[in-house]
Amino acid sequence: MQLIECPWCGPREETEFSYGGQAHVPYPEQPGELSDEQWAHYVFYRDNPKGRFAERWNHNTGCRRWFNAIRDTATYRFERVYRLDDPQPSATELAGPRRSTS
Amino acid sequence: MADQLARTHPLEAWLPAFAELTGAVRIDAEPFVSMAVLRAARATTGDLRIRGTALPTAPNTWAPAGDGRLIWLGPDEWLLTSPGTAPEALEEELQTLLRPVGGSAADVSAQRISLRLGGPQARQVLAKGCSIDLHPRVFTAGQSTQTALGQAAVVLLALDEDEFAVLVRSSFAGYLASWLLDASLEHADPALTS
Numbered sequence: 001m002q003l004i005e006c007p008w009c010g011p012r013e014e015t016e017f018s019y020g021g022q023a024h025v026p027y028p029e030q031p032g033e034l035s036d037e038q039w040a041h042y043v044f045y046r047d048n049p050k051g052r053f054a055e056r057w058n059h060n061t062g063c064r065r066w067f068n069a070i071r072d073t074a075t076y077r078f079e080r081v082y083r084l085d086d087p088q089p090s091a092t093e094l095a096g097p098r099r100s101t102s
Numbered sequence: 103m104a105d106q107l108a109r110t111h112p113l114e115a116w117l118p119a120f121a122e123l124t125g126a127v128r129i130d131a132e133p134f135v136s137m138a139v140l141r142a143a144r145a146t147t148g149d150l151r152i153r154g155t156a157l158p159t160a161p162n163t164w165a166p167a168g169d170g171r172l173i174w175l176g177p178d179e180w181l182l183t184s185p186g187t188a189p190e191a192l193e194e195e196l197q198t199l200l201r202p203v204g205g206s207a208a209d210v211s212a213q214r215i216s217l218r219l220g221g222p223q224a225r226q227v228l229a230k231g232c233s234i235d236l237h238p239r240v241f242t243a244g245q246s247t248q249t250a251l252g253q254a255a256v257v258l259l260a261l262d263e264d265e266f267a268v269l270v271r272s273s274f275a276g277y278l279a280s281w282l283l284d285a286s287l288e289h290a291d292p293a294l295t296s
Contacts (some may be wrong), residue, residue, distance in 0.1 A: 001233070003233060008161050008176065008177060009161055009162060009247070009248065009249075010161070010162065011233070012234075013233045013249075013250065015250065016249065016250055061249060061255045062249060063161070063175065063176040063177070063179075063248060065177065
């Protein structure tokens, strides 16, 4: 089973974690002024890249803290984990060449 | 008038099986212990001492505090156990300490019970159910870990070279007891298995 490195607890089994969707989706600055369509975009529309993707994960069975991870959606490899207060990954990091699966 | 309800240990039914287990692994159910969860932001707890012990800030560690243990559960969360204090008194004592710094304490005595696992093969038994590095050089006395053991979420404490405490939710205790007995069988006295 794949081990995921929790930024607090260290490497733990994948089944201890739960997925929280795309990371760094900003809450609307003026929520009252949004149209229904804009709300729908904020609530439901997410990126679906093939390759590196910044995601939120929660370590349910351990420290129960949220953290962010960059995961390759093609290989399921966790490239990097970082805490919520760490800086966002740069666009170049997310777009960088993928490591091969072999 | 209703009969007085007698408090029974969740593992009452497993105690005879634990007692029979002789050999390289011992399992015991510890009696009820008062426990409280402490929440406080790290920045505010600088020189705060709980029963003479500073809050452990390193992840996956625990420290003795008074008659119990102070266990790291998260960057702003700790668990204090105390066999000798009533749950209400423990909560009150901690709230008095934590309120001035904006923290909180809650009695969670009914949440978990404690199992004691000992013997030279205890690490082998635990290693069957989790992926933690349990090497004696890494998982030394004073280390703790929150993980899934078998299918149950536990807090695992290294008390000594061959001595571990396993804190598990009461409702999962029966499952974990069966799991531990099964995992210990191969290290048990041969007369038991024949």
